[in-house]
Structures are given as structure tokens and as C-alpha cells.
Amino acid sequence: MIKYAEIESENIMKIMSIPEIKKYLSTNGIKPSLPRIKIFEYLNNYKSHPTADEIYNALIDDLITLSKTTVYNTMDLFLKHNIVIQILIEENEIRYDSLTSNHGHFKCIKCNKVYDFKYDLADISIKELEGFSLIEYHTYIKGICKSCNEK
Amino acid sequence: MIKYAEIESENIMKIMSIPEIKKYLSTNGIKPSLPRIKIFEYLNNYKSHPTADEIYNALIDDLITLSKTTVYNTMDLFLKHNIVIQILIEENEIRYDSLTSNHGHFKCIKCNKVYDFKYDLADISIKELEGFSLIEYHTYIKGICKSCNEK
DNA sequence: AATTAATTTGTAATCATTACATAAAAGAAA
DNA sequence: TTTCTTTTATGTAATGATTACAAATTAATT
Numbered sequence: 001m002i003k004y005a006e007i008e009s010e011n012i013m014k015i016m017s018i019p020e021i022k023k024y025l026s027t028n029g030i031k032p033s034l035p036r037i038k039i040f041e042y043l044n045n046y047k048s049h050p051t052a053d054e055i056y057n058a059l060i061d062d063l064i065t066l067s068k069t070t071v072y073n074t075m076d077l078f079l080k081h082n083i084v085i086q087i088l089i090e091e092n093e094i095r096y097d098s099l100t101s102n103h104g105h106f107k108c109i110k111c112n113k114v115y116d117f118k119y120d121l122a123d124i125s126i127k128e129l130e131g132f133s134l135i136e137y138h139t140y141i142k143g144i145c146k147s148c149n150e151k
Numbered sequence: 152m153i154k155y156a157e158i159e160s161e162n163i164m165k166i167m168s169i170p171e172i173k174k175y176l177s178t179n180g181i182k183p184s185l186p187r188i189k190i191f192e193y194l195n196n197y198k199s200h201p202t203a204d205e206i207y208n209a210l211i212d213d214l215i216t217l218s219k220t221t222v223y224n225t226m227d228l229f230l231k232h233n234i235v236i237q238i239l240i241e242e243n244e245i246r247y248d249s250l251t252s253n254h255g256h257f258k259c260i261k262c263n264k265v266y267d268f269k270y271d272l273a274d275i276s277i278k279e280l281e282g283f284s285l286i287e288y289h290t291y292i293k294g295i296c297k298s299c300n301e302k
Numbered sequence: 303a304a305t306t307a308a309t310t311t312g313t314a315a316t317c318a319t320t321a322c323a324t325a326a327a328a329g330a331a332a
Numbered sequence: 333t334t335t336c337t338t339t340t341a342t343g344t345a346a347t348g349a350t351t352a353c354a355a356a357t358t359a360a361t362t
Contacts, residue, residue: 033327033340053318065326067342072319074341088239089289092318092350106280117279121290128268129257131297138240139272140289146282184309184358204349216357218311223350225310243319243349 015045028081038063039074043084044098049105049114051093089114089140102137108145115145166196179232189214190225194235195249200256200265202244240265240291253288259296266296 016024021040025032042058043050050058052071060066075096078084087095089107095114097105104119121137167175172191176183193209194201201209203222211217226247229235238246240258246265248256255270272288 031328031339035341051318065342068318069320069343070341086242088242091237091239091245094242094318104277106283106285108283109286115279117277119275119277121292124270126255126268126270128266129292131300132257132259133295133300134257134292135260135295136293138289138291138293141272141280141285142287142289144284144286149282149284182308182359186310202349216311219349220312220351221310245349 016041024083028083030077030081030083035063035066035070036074036077039071040078040083040098043096048116049087049095049097051095055096087114087140088138089142104139104141106141106143106145108148109142110144110148113145113147167192175234179234181228181232181234186214186217186221187225187228190222191229191234191249194247199267200238200246200248202246206247238265238291239289240293255290255292257292257294257296259299260293261295261299264296 018037018041021037021044022032025036025040030036038059039055042055047054047058052068052075055075056066056068056071059071075084078096079086082100084096084098085100087097087105089095089105097116099116102120102122104117106115106117107113108115119139121139122134169188169192172188172195173183176187176191181187189210190206193206198205198209203219203226206226207217207219207222226235229247230237233251235247235249236251238248238256240246240256248267250267253271253273255268257266257268258264259266270290272290273285
């Protein structure tokens, strides 16, 4: 039973229905098998920026034959087809995000929640990088979130 | 025999002599033992942004009793005393930087070199993060460096 | 010199991720 | 349907960076 997470920034996060997810996967060249749909649903609709392990634990009660390897394989497939990006904030854990356009991440060091925020580093011109080809932009901030601050 | 790397951006990278390093460590509450001095020297003067493994391999011929654990311990000590920061660009490898003020990193996907560039995310005001306490800022870009582009 | 504290080291453990080979499922051909 | 082929999914073992830990070495203090 998946409950949707509260959406912090509606402007940059869209919940999809199962038919929409099926279509989205197909459109991006991915055959929409059950594990793929469920994994994408969890990633996109439920909880922000989970690790592979979190995805596995969230789905295993529902998809009782799911294996962790499948989660990893599926994330690699999603990556290859550019429908997810990896987020690196802590060493030793890769998180995933279904929002693929450039944006920033904020990780709260108290509650560990990861927030998206609108920010596109590609808009900035960096003199020192003239002559360089810029391909991927990453921005993240660590601190204490509003909700933890107010406690 | 350590040769100094060419410095790409003199403005944000300073080579230190051994006595300067000793003093810098002491000033920051770190007793300047031989391994600590050599590790800091390598980190600061020679090559930009090495992993613990790279530091170990670079120094083992000179400090023939050095152990990898010592490199890790020393980096943790440096971190605790805020004279280095960690850089995360690839999963599965932590790199270190002796430049601790906010700045960006560029990693070339061809030659794997990591460049510094001047950029302070703290200067940007991010509306969505009002009420949040921002503590650490991280910015990195991947692409192809000028030197590889020109080849 | 003897004692204590700090530093360094080697070995083993940890744990996320990957490799790989098999099993299961889906799709195509007959 | 049945058989054959391809794609997906799974379980187990391997990898490799980092950490834990205890012993050994070095430095500092009495």
C-alpha cells in the first residue's frame, strides 16, 4: 500500500498514474514490466531520492520475488535511457531522482530528507571553464531543513 | 621525487614549503608528524584532488612503511580540523582537496583530471530554501576539458 | 630509564555495488 | 498449442573502497 509523499515543490515534481508510467517507459524505449513500473512509481511518486536499498525494502512486501540485483539493473536501464539521474551526496550511497532536468538538492543533516530546489548551474557563465565542454551539472547543499529548524 | 603539478588557477591554489606546512598543521591543532606533512604536501602541492589510494601510491616509495590506514586516518584528522574537504564526483571514490573555501570542481570525463573553479553557491539566494540553514555548498560539473578538446 | 600517551601499522570486517550464471517469462515461429 | 529464441528477473559470489580494531612503534613526560 503506497502512500504518496507530500510534495514539497509541486512545480518540479509530478505524480504519474500507472498508465502514464507505462506510456512514459514505452516512449523512452523501456518495456514496461511489472518491476519496472513499480520501481518507477516508487521513485517518482512516493519518496524522494531513494537509494537502491530503500527502493528494494519499500517494494519487497508487494513484489515478493524482487531481488536487489533487479533494482540495480533497472536503475542502470533507467539511467541509460535518461529517465533518472544519480545523486551523490554521501559517500557510499547512490540516490536516484526521476527529475532529470538540472536542479539542486538539499540534504538535511538531521532528518536526512533530500529536497529538490530549482537551480540551473548551466545558466551561469564560468570564465575559467571557457573552452571546456560542460555536460553534467551538479549542485547540492547540506544543512538543516525548515521543518527541523522549527522543532 | 615529487614534481609539482602545473597550477591551472594560481589564484586559488598555493604551494607551501615544508616549514609552511609544518606551521599550518600546528596552527590548526595537528602535530606535524612526517606522514602528515608528506600527505599534506602531496595533497596541496603536487596533484589535485587525489583519492586516498592515489595518495598512498604516490608516497609509498618515499615513506616505505606508510599504510593505507594511516592515509585514511590522516584524512579524517585533516577533515576534523577543517584543513581539507571531501569531493564526491564519482560513486565509490572520495577525493580530497586542501582548498577549503567554497569553490566548484570540473571533472574531465576523458582525462579524469579534476579542475577547481571559482564559484560560491553561498552567494546565490534560493527562495525555496528560505527558513533552511545552509551549511555546506557543493558544485561540480562534468564534461571535457579544454586540453582534451584541443587534441 | 621507565612510564604514559600519541601515532602508525597490518589484518580482518563491512557493506554497497557489480559480475555472472541460471531461471523464469514473454514473444515469435511453426 | 508446442517449440524455439530473446528478454527479464533472480540468487550467489566477487569486488573494492572504507572502517574497525588491536598490536606495534614512536614521541613525550616523569
